[in-house]
Amino acid sequence: MKNQLFALIGLGLLLATASAYAQTGTVKSNVPFNFTVDTADLPAGEYTFHTLGTTEQAMAIESSDGNVAKVILPNACVSPHAQEKTKLVFRRYGAQYFLAQIWIEGRERGKELPLTKREKEVAMDYPAQSVVVVATLR
Numbered sequence: 486m487k488n489q490l491f492a493l494i495g496l497g498l499l500l501a502t503a504s505a506y507a508q509t510g511t512v513k514s515n516v517p518f519n520f521t522v523d524t525a526d527l528p529a530g531e532y533t534f535h536t537l538g539t540t541e542q543a544m545a546i547e548s549s550d551g552n553v554a555k556v557i558l559p560n561a562c563v564s565p566h567a568q569e570k571t572k573l574v575f576r577r578y579g580a581q582y583f584l585a586q587i588w589i590e591g592r593e594r595g596k597e598l599p600l601t602k603r604e605k606e607v608a609m610d611y612p613a614q615s616v617v618v619v620a621t622l623r
Contacts, residue, residue: 514620
């Protein structure tokens with residue numbers, strides 16, 4: 486009886502872990518403009534965004550050609566409603582774009598990148614505009 490209980494608890498934990506891992510998702514998007522992430526300037530192109538580890542705190546950004554890879558530590562952010570589409574949100578100042586948020590369809594929680602020193606400097610000269618790029622969940 487005790488062994489069955491431990492087996493049942495172990496199975497439950499395994500299923501919970503697999504479910505949590507499946508929810509992390511990999512976001513893929515074709516970004517049509519050059520943009521900045523943290524201190525890195527990235528060229529326009531196709532990128533994959535995925536979490537690293539089971540805690541979902543760190544994320545990797547990789548270009549489809551494998552030339553660009555960046556690790557970021559975004560903060561959690563919350564929306565009052567579940568997202569209708571998987572998307573990337575950029576803050577645009579003049580002709581410069583900064584990655585701001587990553588959202589996955591059906592979720593109320595997303596990832597948000599804090600403003601960097603460079604972005605704060607650019608923001609002094611231009612008003613911010615939000616630009617949304619639709620992405621896919623793989």
